[in-house]
Amino acid sequence: MLLAMQGAVSQGILWGVMVLGVFITYKLLDIADLTCDGSLALGGCVCAILVVQYGCNPWLAIGAGALAGVVAGAVTGLLHTLFSIPAILAGILTQISLWSINLRIMGKSNVPLLKHETVFSAISAATGLPQTTITIVVGTAFAVAIVAGLYWFFGTEIGSALRATGNNEDMSRALGINTSFTKMVALMVSNGLVGLSGALICQSQKYADIGMGTGAIIIGLAAIVIGEVLGRLTPGKLRSFSSRLIAAVVGSIVYFLIRAIVLQLGMDANDMKLLSACIVAVALAVPVVWERYQLRRSYARGGEA
């Protein structure tokens, strides 16, 4: 049980990197970017094939996975900004085409890395610590660095312009912000993180699979929602930007912990996606229903009661 929990935490952190990517598009740009299902698998596939077929250094392979994600994000961005295809549809188009591209890259649907060195096995061999621990340490290091990087980036002029674009596009253009450019940057950074996460996941689970990204967006949204609820429950009502980023990663860890517990209780692993979708649907529905309930309750038939 404890081992399963430890595995869940390490998984949660690695997927947390993806959640940060989803956070950028969903929370800051107000777009549900469906590219990420494809770009997560793309990051994993590129990483796996570089290590297995080209004997590439595992660290470099992670960088390549991230870069591949950036390119995928750029494709969605171009479809959306240059051709005015609605963001959701643009994401679906890229996602679907990535399925074929990922198969082309790997040449088959599954590439194992069993005999190859990964960043985790390398550090584990050097320090003598078990791989699960190493995964948590390395994952945390990545997460912390990325949270710090994002915190810096969204404080800069370009980053502020990006936040403004998600907030009020009319105003942004009136203030001279090229909103096509800011959307492109957001989608590229976001999918770069998703690709990076895919590469890390691939090395930690020691295989890349064509289906590894399926439903990633739902996991991302569920983690963000869980993180927000946790943030609201904390006494300080964490609202600062950095705490929202950290909450997203923590949400991811909690998501995988819940998942591990539910699986331990004997739930079929294939039902997990249904459960994730329900979590997201409920989380999105509750505020709406609550507000409606409040409005109904405040209605007084004879005017002011």
Added chain:
Amino acid sequence: MLTLTNVRKAFNRGTVNEKVALDGLNLHLDKGDFVTVIGGNGAGKSTMLNMIAGVYPLDSGTVTLDGKDISRLSEHARAAHLGRVFQDPMRGTAADMQIDENLALARRRGQRRTLRWGITRAEREEYREALSTLGLGLESRLSDKVGLLSGGQRQAITLLMATLKEPDLLLLDEHTAALDPKTAAKVLQITQQIVDESGLTTIMVTHNMHDAIRLGNRLVMMADGRVIYDVRGEEKARLHRADLMAKFEEAAGEEFANDRMLLG
């Protein structure tokens, strides 16, 4: 300063719903002009401002600003020269961002945005001072989210944002129409204060004839996508509501006569 030459814009071109919004519009503004624009619904007032700002492409004609043809520039490229305030107070500010962040975005209008920090400490002091001139007590709420403010406060901030980096031309599109009379008066007073201070060239679209007469040095009346009446200086100062009403009726009557001719 600003010259519109033969500007034409039709919406839904080539369909039965075609609507000619601007029909060969000509207008010239001198530096320092404060023009109020009135006209009925569908006269083309807002479309004119949108054409100047580049919200949609022109069908034909040219827009020149300070001798430079800006007719084909994108909206964000033209923004370097223009300060804009919209009718809807929600449209001019980013609700989820702080007051100072909004002002910092506006201050960088027309500048290349880099990876430098988005707001500096020195700027904050400057914003505090600028906000205190509004007299709304906002100078102590620099890090409040703009979404917490009322429509009038948001509109006042939008005005400040439009003029923080001095624009060549200020475009006000019925910017007090969505406010209650008292707030509208306050926002108008701030408008006049800001415009007078730096002698900004300004176009203000309004539905309020009283304001149109009272403010500015020049008044333009539009109908059917064209300027039908243009007064300035002394002559404008002597204008009365009744004169404008008469002009309105004259314009409407002409339209009526045209219809009868068509039907006959």
